Amino acid sequence: MIAPGVWLKRLLLAVIGLLLLYQFWLFGWVLWWNWVNPESTRFMDIRLAELRVAEPQARLQQRWIGYGQISPNLKRAIVAAEDGKFLDHEGFDWEGIQNAIEKNQKKGRVVAGGSTISQQLAKNLFLSPAKTPLRKAEEAVITLMLEAVWSKRRILEVYLNVIEWGSGVFGAEAAARHYFGIAASQLSAEQAARLAAMVPRPRFYDRNRNAPALAAKSEVILARMRSAAVP
Numbered sequence: 001m002i003a004p005g006v007w008l009k010r011l012l013l014a015v016i017g018l019l020l021l022y023q024f025w026l027f028g029w030v031l032w033w034n035w036v037n038p039e040s041t042r043f044m045d046i047r048l049a050e051l052r053v054a055e056p057q058a059r060l061q062q063r064w065i066g067y068g069q070i071s072p073n074l075k076r077a078i079v080a081a082e083d084g085k086f087l088d089h090e091g092f093d094w095e096g097i098q099n100a101i102e103k104n105q106k107k108g109r110v111v112a113g114g115s116t117i118s119q120q121l122a123k124n125l126f127l128s129p130a131k132t133p134l135r136k137a138e139e140a141v142i143t144l145m146l147e148a149v150w151s152k153r154r155i156l157e158v159y160l161n162v163i164e165w166g167s168g169v170f171g172a173e174a175a176a177r178h179y180f181g182i183a184a185s186q187l188s189a190e191q192a193a194r195l196a197a198m199v200p201r202p203r204f205y206d207r208n209r210n211a212p213a214l215a216a217k218s219e220v221i222l223a224r225m226r227s228a229a230v231p
Contacts, residue, residue: 023141026126030145033125034154037064041162043124044170051168061178062170067157070172071187072230075156077196080224081217083117086156087229091118091147092140118143121159153231165198166206179209193222 044060051058079086085093097114115123122142127135146155165175172184172195180191187195197217198205205214 026142027145029126030142030149033158034150038125038158038162041125042127043129043164044162046128047164047168047170058168060168060170061166061174062161063173064161064171065173065184067153067160067231070157070160070184071192073189073192073225074160074172074176074184074187074195075230076225076228077189077192077221078156078160078199079117079230080228081193081196081221082120082199084224084228086117087152087231089116091143092116116143117159118146118155120163121155122146124159124162124164151231156231163199164202165195167203169202169206189222189225190218193218193225196221 044062048058048060051060083093085096093114093116096116099114119139122139122145123129123135126142127139150158161171161173164170165172166178169175169178175195176182176184176187176191179195180187182191194214197214205211208214
């Protein structure tokens with residue numbers, strides 16, 4: 001007869017083994033997507049499932065374009081709005097995280113986030129929007145994988161092609177056509193700043209395009225764009 005302690009040890013080893021296999025599986029996708037463009041992401045799948053509850057034939061608006069086909073204005077606007085230290089950090093902006101914690105503590109609720117572009121991309125590619133400690137831990141691991149394997153240019157390229165920009169709208173090309181009727185390569189500085197301002201609440205701003213907060217945030221981003229460094 002096997003002692004209970006032995007079963008517990010075996011169970012623990014099995015769980016650890018499965019977790020390691022899962023990490024290797026994730027790392028395999030990270031390696032693959034360094035050369036092959038993702039056709040979809042976990043976040044896209046979630047949003048599509050939500051849309052199909054009301055409309056079974058619903059489809060996402062998304063079209064992949066290369067880094068060189070995206071307006072430099074949009075690249076600068078996104079970095080200025082989401083991650084001003086993008087080229088300098090290795091996946092985590094510790095000062096930004098500390099500032100976000102202090103702001104949230106003062107307000108008594110979550111009003112700011114310290115996630116970098118790399119962290120946001122890790123979440124979008126593989127994880128759910130749920131804000132749990134386990135998800136945040138997995139996000140950190142995937143962020144390290146991305147930063148270890150991908151160049152900053154590749155991280156920004158994939159990010160700009162997969163992030164949500166409205167109800168069923170994903171990526172820079174679909175966003176440019178959805179809001180302005182032009183290609184992503186043609187976006188002006190003002191249009192790019194407006195798109196960047198929408199990123200934290202894309203579906204809300206898709207429905208409320210004249211929201212005063214959107215215009216105000218766009219102006220702030222526009223002013224920051226001049227000093228934003230991009231790959």
